[in-house]
Amino acid sequence: MEIIKGLDFKIKNSAVSLGKFDGFHRGHRLLLDRILEHPELHATVFTFDGILKGKQIYLEEEKRSLLERLGVEREVLFPFSEETRSMTPETFIREMLVERMDAKLICVGEDFHFGKERRGDVGMLSEYAPLYGYELCVFPKIKEDGEVISSTRIRRELAQGRIEKANRLLGDPYFVLGEVVHGNALGRTIGMPTANLLPGEQKLLPVYGVYATRVEVEGKTYGGVTNVGVKPTIGADRANVETTLLDFEGNLYGKQMTVYFLDFLRPEQRFDSLDELKAQISRDKETAEKIWVSVN
Numbered sequence: 318m319e320i321i322k323g324l325d326f327k328i329k330n331s332a333v334s335l336g337k338f339d340g341f342h343r344g345h346r347l348l349l350d351r352i353l354e355h356p357e358l359h360a361t362v363f364t365f366d367g368i369l370k371g372k373q374i375y376l377e378e379e380k381r382s383l384l385e386r387l388g389v390e391r392e393v394l395f396p397f398s399e400e401t402r403s404m405t406p407e408t409f410i411r412e413m414l415v416e417r418m419d420a421k422l423i424c425v426g427e428d429f430h431f432g433k434e435r436r437g438d439v440g441m442l443s444e445y446a447p448l449y450g451y452e453l454c455v456f457p458k459i460k461e462d463g464e465v466i467s468s469t470r471i472r473r474e475l476a477q478g479r480i481e482k483a484n485r486l487l488g489d490p491y492f493v494l495g496e497v498v499h500g501n502a503l504g505r506t507i508g509m510p511t512a513n514l515l516p517g518e519q520k521l522l523p524v525y526g527v528y529a530t531r532v533e534v535e536g537k538t539y540g541g542v543t544n545v546g547v548k549p550t551i552g553a554d555r556a557n558v559e560t561t562l563l564d565f566e567g568n569l570y571g572k573q574m575t576v577y578f579l580d581f582l583r584p585e586q587r588f589d590s591l592d593e594l595k596a597q598i599s600r601d602k603e604t605a606e607k608i609w610v611s612v613n
């Protein structure tokens with residue numbers, strides 16, 4: 318997938334979806350499905366670089382991997398700066414959507430706003446469609462349990478430990494992607510090798526605890542059991558995502574691994590001894606094995 322950053326670019330024949338897109342949830346997927354329907358156009362996700370403050374469901378590399386999997390061809394990261402925030406919506410449509418992206422199809426949700434003072438909306442996009450010759454596709458906001466699906470809602474579900482609910486709203490299991498790094502190598506002492514990911518500071522992790530997971534590494538899929546947290550029994554200075562693969566032997570250091578969260582098993586705890594921790598992890602593994610068998 319091509320990543321375009323900055324203001325100085327020119328691309329042709331785009332089918333564009335516009336928004337902040339943290340998570341690429343089921344609402345976002347409607348837009349993406351639509352831009353992917355046209356083989357003659359280049360499916361392009363346009364998003365604002367730096368608009369998301371605080372913790373994010375997915376960081377840049379994770380978004381890229383998800384978009385690639387869906388078949389999106391380009392991601393435009395438009396700088397969200399003083400200069401671009403003061404661009405009028407009319408200028409944004411003409412310069413960005415028409416001249417720089419050559420948009421033939423534009424897909425947004427019904428509440429999408431853009432440009433100076435957020436004055437641009439679907440009404441304005443629709444007004445300019447005949448002049449610039451693009452097709453506009455506006456989606457009503459889809460709901461689940463009577464409430465609109467949004468990134469904000471999913472962040473709340475994750476922070477409160479409702480992984481299954483977050484997954485339902487996302488449409489796919491929430492995941493963490495990264496390179497396997499060295500832990501304290503105590504994993505072997507507790508009789509179980511583990512693969513550690515150290516997510517970036519901005520990554521929104523689910524509530525600290527143990528989860529049944531699905532793990533992808535080097536094109537293969539494994540069941541897993543994963544601890545998210547700071548390992549209070551031994552102590553770690555930053556949050557870690559540590560996984561034992563259920564049916565794997567080998568070295569994973571330096572490899573790219575994706576951990577999909579399926580089910581919450583228990584909160585992270587401080588144990589009085591490594592033996593107690595070890596016994597609990599064996600029970601966690603058994604529970605995760607049962608879940609893995611049931612989903613396969």
Ligand SMILES: Cc1cc2nc3c(=O)[nH]c(=O)nc-3n(C[C@H](O)[C@H](O)[C@H](O)COP(=O)(O)O)c2cc1C
Nearest residue numbers: 500501502503504542544548549550551561585586
């Ligand atoms: C399934 C699983 C559950 C875990 N649960 C806890 C826990 O509840 N409390 C805790 O302090 N550490 C927990 N850990 C982390 C262990 O403390 C850690 O695996 C061990 O100390 C090795 O750490 P290292 O890889 O940094 O050497 C868990 C690890 C796994 C894989």
Ligand SMILES: Nc1ncnc2c1ncn2[C@@H]1O[C@H](COP(=O)(O)OP(=O)(O)OP(=O)(O)O)[C@@H](O)[C@H]1O
Nearest residue numbers: 336337338344425426429457458459466467468469
């Ligand atoms: N539930 C939904 N149904 C259909 N379209 C949606 C839905 N949620 C967002 N969209 C549209 O997808 C695009 C990207 O959404 P965006 O990430 O900006 O909003 P969001 O998911 O509601 O996030 P936030 O909670 O941060 O406002 C926008 O055009 C938006 O209108």
